[in-house]
Amino acid sequence: MGIQALTSPVVLFFVLGLLAAFARSDLEIPEAIAKGMSLYLMAAIGLKGGIEVAESGLDGTVLAALAAGVGAGLLMPVYAYWLLKGLGRLSRINASAVAAHYGSISVVTFVTAVEIYTLQGNPPQGYMVAVMASMESPAILAGLLLARGLGSGDAQDRKALAQEVLLNPSVVLLLGAFAIGVIAGPQGFADVRPFFDGIFKGVLCLFLLDMGLIAARRIMDARAMTWRLVIIAILLPLVNGAIGTSLGVAIGLDTGSAAALGVLCASASYIAVPAAMRLALPEADPGIYLTMSLSITFPFNVLINIGLIGSLAAYLTGGGVAAP
Amino acid sequence: MGIQALTSPVVLFFVLGLLAAFARSDLEIPEAIAKGMSLYLMAAIGLKGGIEVAESGLDGTVLAALAAGVGAGLLMPVYAYWLLKGLGRLSRINASAVAAHYGSISVVTFVTAVEIYTLQGNPPQGYMVAVMASMESPAILAGLLLARGLGSGDAQDRKALAQEVLLNPSVVLLLGAFAIGVIAGPQGFADVRPFFDGIFKGVLCLFLLDMGLIAARRIMDARAMTWRLVIIAILLPLVNGAIGTSLGVAIGLDTGSAAALGVLCASASYIAVPAAMRLALPEADPGIYLTMSLSITFPFNVLINIGLIGSLAAYLTGGGVAAP
Amino acid sequence: MGIQALTSPVVLFFVLGLLAAFARSDLEIPEAIAKGMSLYLMAAIGLKGGIEVAESGLDGTVLAALAAGVGAGLLMPVYAYWLLKGLGRLSRINASAVAAHYGSISVVTFVTAVEIYTLQGNPPQGYMVAVMASMESPAILAGLLLARGLGSGDAQDRKALAQEVLLNPSVVLLLGAFAIGVIAGPQGFADVRPFFDGIFKGVLCLFLLDMGLIAARRIMDARAMTWRLVIIAILLPLVNGAIGTSLGVAIGLDTGSAAALGVLCASASYIAVPAAMRLALPEADPGIYLTMSLSITFPFNVLINIGLIGSLAAYLTGGGVAAP
Amino acid sequence: MIETVIRKRIEILADQAQARRVTDIIDKTGITGWTITPVTSGKGREGRWREERVMGTDKVFILTIASQENAAALAEKLAPILTSHGLLLTMWDVEVIRGERF
Amino acid sequence: MIETVIRKRIEILADQAQARRVTDIIDKTGITGWTITPVTSGKGREGRWREERVMGTDKVFILTIASQENAAALAEKLAPILTSHGLLLTMWDVEVIRGERF
Amino acid sequence: MIETVIRKRIEILADQAQARRVTDIIDKTGITGWTITPVTSGKGREGRWREERVMGTDKVFILTIASQENAAALAEKLAPILTSHGLLLTMWDVEVIRGERF
Ligand SMILES: Nc1ncnc2c1ncn2[C@@H]1O[C@H](COP(=O)(O)O)[C@@H](O)[C@H]1O
Numbered sequence A, B, C: 001m002g003i004q005a006l007t008s009p010v011v012l013f014f015v016l017g018l019l020a021a022f023a024r025s026d027l028e029i030p031e032a033i034a035k036g037m038s039l040y041l042m043a044a045i046g047l048k049g050g051i052e053v054a055e056s057g058l059d060g061t062v063l064a065a066l067a068a069g070v071g072a073g074l075l076m077p078v079y080a081y082w083l084l085k086g087l088g089r090l091s092r093i094n095a096s097a098v099a100a101h102y103g104s105i106s107v108v109t110f111v112t113a114v115e116i117y118t119l120q121g122n123p124p125q126g127y128m129v130a131v132m133a134s135m136e137s138p139a140i141l142a143g144l145l146l147a148r149g150l151g152s153g154d155a156q157d158r159k160a161l162a163q164e165v166l167l168n169p170s171v172v173l174l175l176g177a178f179a180i181g182v183i184a185g186p187q188g189f190a191d192v193r194p195f196f197d198g199i200f201k202g203v204l205c206l207f208l209l210d211m212g213l214i215a216a217r218r219i220m221d222a223r224a225m226t227w228r229l230v231i232i233a234i235l236l237p238l239v240n241g242a243i244g245t246s247l248g249v250a251i252g253l254d255t256g257s258a259a260a261l262g263v264l265c266a267s268a269s270y271i272a273v274p275a276a277m278r279l280a281l282p283e284a285d286p287g288i289y290l291t292m293s294l295s296i297t298f299p300f301n302v303l304i305n306i307g308l309i310g311s312l313a314a315y316l317t318g319g320g321v322a323a324p
Numbered sequence D, E, F: 001m002i003e004t005v006i007r008k009r010i011e012i013l014a015d016q017a018q019a020r021r022v023t024d025i026i027d028k029t030g031i032t033g034w035t036i037t038p039v040t041s042g043k044g045r046e047g048r049w050r051e052e053r054v055m056g057t058d059k060v061f062i063l064t065i066a067s068q069e070n071a072a073a074l075a076e077k078l079a080p081i082l083t084s085h086g087l088l089l090t091m092w093d094v095e096v097i098r099g100e101r102f
């Protein structure tokens, strides 16, 4: 992603968070503020995606992109599972839980990638937000099937789970705000633009500061991490990112959107999926799945992989490597 | 209120909140954030009202508007009380508590109305903020007199209550910010405009998302609601809104301000009055008064009644029905 | 500081907070919001300082300013200590704790001063933010030496304390954001300007509202305050402010920067130092040190002393008294 | 071994709005102090509630450590308003160090 | 003197995500209510954690006052999932006023 | 019926800034874990306080379940700093399931 991205305040605040936590500073963002910023970012990204779709309309590739996203969300956990059980030596339960995380997506990784690709002149399409939302849940389903097989759990547990999966807060807020954007359109957006667009990148800076703090603290406390798992947490985003990007190019997405699909595949969930696993697979160890997704894959994606994926997309769509 | 208002992001976020909660999604806004937004909205609306008054000066109708507001705040609880005891079959305590809510006002309903009327070309006058602030407390007094008669409670309780009523946080913040606006004037406001004006509507969106979530959840949990009470919770804002608007026109207010007075009369408190009732009438059932004001009257006003009142005001001031 | 400053919304919100609390209103800002605003203000001030340095480069006076700041931070506690033990009649522990507060700095006092001096046409240099950050900790060291002499505490306590002192959240965030500003430079800042600059003054208003509430409430609850301590809490900022300003002029700072150094010397910490004292001197009474720094010195500085220091700096640099 | 004495620990669940009334009664009973902790949600006969400080419907726990006599006196004073003010009171014996403080 | 009766106070530390499951079991046991309070951080065999509600890793305390039989029934029902669901359960006797409510 | 054993529950009210010191002492005593819960406000001999995390003046409750010997050892270690560090310590017997864990 070149020099420009690494000197972007967004990335620098993330690095500051990492450094502060590694140095054992007590710097801390109140949880209510972090949660508020997370909701704000989802509402804003959903809304902006919807506005763009209202402006530009949908081209034929949107359905292909949705299908590609959901398909990847269902299949990536399968090979991730075998890797985690084999190379990673995890138990069935833990391997399934981790696999679900890698099949799903991270909103903030996506948002950071959109900022960077837009800076590089390759803004992804607005409908990629809908693709993102549709990729949150399928992997949870895949993960639970891997863990328990068909027909597990009692009726009530299943209902609670279906709700958690289908109506999880991120999905509802992303899709809801997206729909509002489509309905309200550009002139409805004008009034709320200073809030949802003007201050967006600044809020993202503070949110990434917090993510850096949390990611670094978690890995310092981690007990269950092994080198095998660290390797997998870097291998999976590389492989998934390459597959997703190629898939995007194959179905005819533009450079930015193909790269965005790659980033969605490469990213690992650290909000929606952990919440679902806490509910449905309480035996799985959060010390494994959160540390892998949050403390290894997330920084790897933000600092390195977003750049690699962008270059791959530029190369595959014939645009050459994007200028830094 | 026409198509335009219903496609405004502000209203759409409220609807999203209602739908998400009815679908039993876990979407939730941290309470500290909700409280922070509520304080922000009050400070901003107060400040903006004060600035407008500093700019335009006060015309003679302001005193009449204040008197009309306070008078309505004292008298509306009286007929509301009889309706609630008779038709609603509530106990004396509960009827008094509910009546106090309907005599007082809802800041967010007012703010939403101001946004909508301004969109429609009928911005209410800045001093209506002062009218709003002056209408918060009289109804609490009226409600307590209805519940306990004169001379109730011991001296200490009365002191605590007088403080709660006169210095309740909303009144202090609204009037304080209003005064700051008047003193600082337009050029003092310039520096803080991006915060208090620029992002105002966006914050209102998120706040209404939360209101939608809370309103819908409360009605789903409600046990004490009856059809009689539901009818009253729609009847009162209709009647009070019509009376308030007519009163506004009668004392010579412009279309927007008359409609705003109507909205103030139509709206029911869900912050200041519940807090006072918790303190002074702990025997009253919040399951009744909060559900009526928050889950029925508030959505009814935001989605329907603000539009009706706007049309009535336009009709009465001879402007015809406002264009959508 | 003249009429203009006293009608600035920033100062008026502070006064509103004081009045509301003295009138015993329940107005209250959620703690998470207050903490979030405090972090935001530090990140923003650090970032803006760094941007300015990236733009203007550093002139030779910056090292002198840093040395002056650190030196003052180490020496001011010494005479403060004697004053507090003698005139103030405090115990050794309490005198040392209070002295540390007056040697350190208050970020919000500095920020308010920057706003006011900039309005008056004398903006301090960007590097004064780095001077501020470097003045947070030396006084803590000085205070602990006064309290315990050399060689106190066990090894583990010392390590925890060194961390608290060197890596305390304010220092890390101020210096980290400053470094980000220097690296990202003006064009990196453009995207985040609406958040870190546009809404800055508005957030400062709400933060000062909260400071007013807290300052007034604390003094009403104070038991350990004596007239002697009140006098010292006004005397120290006067003396330290005059010394700091003169020092600034002596080392060749411009009017605004010399005044800013004066304000840093005059201000007393109420975040970083109390936290360190809680850890390292738990026997010291927060009822004394917080009440003095927060409830007396802070309002005195914001309402009066910033103006006096600005006039002194203008006088000493030959600019005459600043226009109001 | 350190010496401990037995005191009563009283815990009162109350509406936030009633907290001041309860702590005033504790003060008047001559008990040396109290501590308030937050409550997130609950369910009782009147149904479920969640913390909604915006609407003023949240509750708190008020804890106080007292001698047996003071505890009995406090329970006595609070009993009449328990039902009307929706309070919940439990108490039990605890060991404390520095018993002279309570 | 006010009359008190002895009830069991049960306190369960659980993941936020498991809270609903626990309160459903309390409800089904026929206990009249429960109260949830927040938890900030902790340390156990699996290491230290802090509240991180953004990531859904936080815990809560679930308190309930019940008769001895109901308390025993609840403990019986929760015992099988204590380890798999990472719950921590303690209980002790407390005095309550208005004992007919529990 | 499920089998329970008796353990000691110790509750320490401490300044947030002192929490680390207390949990380090708990760890060194060989107790398996601890849990921290938030505190909103309080009143003692030194007057009233409210949570003001911005100013670092807030307090927390530190809870730990331990065997009788470990509990006694902990009380012994904390006793000397109770007054200077403003701690408040109470403890009582509770029943736990899976007693081997504590
Ligand atoms: N058996 C119980 N155990 C614990 N808390 C209870 C119990 N019953 C009621 N509560 C709490 O007391 C509040 C009010 O109860 P009620 O007055 O019965 O609606 C509930 O919302 C719960 O927080």
Ligand SMILES: Nc1ncnc2c1ncn2[C@@H]1O[C@H](COP(=O)(O)O)[C@@H](O)[C@H]1O
Binding pocket: D031, D032, D033, D034, D035, D036, D063, D064, D065, D066, D102, F013, F041, F042, F043, F044, F045, F046, F047, F048, F049, F086, F088
């Ligand atoms: N009798 C008591 N019961 C409960 N909490 C107390 C009691 N006394 C003191 N506290 C708490 O301990 C804190 C410090 O007390 P003190 O050291 O006496 O000022 C107070 O702020 C209260 O939170």
Ligand SMILES: Nc1ncnc2c1ncn2[C@@H]1O[C@H](COP(=O)(O)O)[C@@H](O)[C@H]1O
Binding pocket: E013, E041, E042, E043, E044, E045, E046, E047, E048, E049, E086, E088, F031, F032, F033, F034, F035, F036, F063, F064, F065, F066, F102
């Ligand atoms: N001895 C203990 N005393 C108090 N809390 C404990 C204890 N052991 C564990 N916990 C709490 O239970 C949580 C889970 O413990 P564990 O399952 O052992 O990791 C910890 O994070 C603590 O919050």
Ligand code: NA
Binding pocket: A101, A102, A103, A104, A105, A240, A264, A265, A266, A267, A268, A269
């Ligand atoms: Na993925």
Ligand code: NA
Binding pocket: B101, B102, B103, B104, B105, B240, B264, B265, B266, B267, B268, B269
């Ligand atoms: Na009304």
Ligand code: NA
Binding pocket: C101, C102, C103, C104, C105, C240, C264, C265, C266, C267, C268, C269
């Ligand atoms: Na100073």
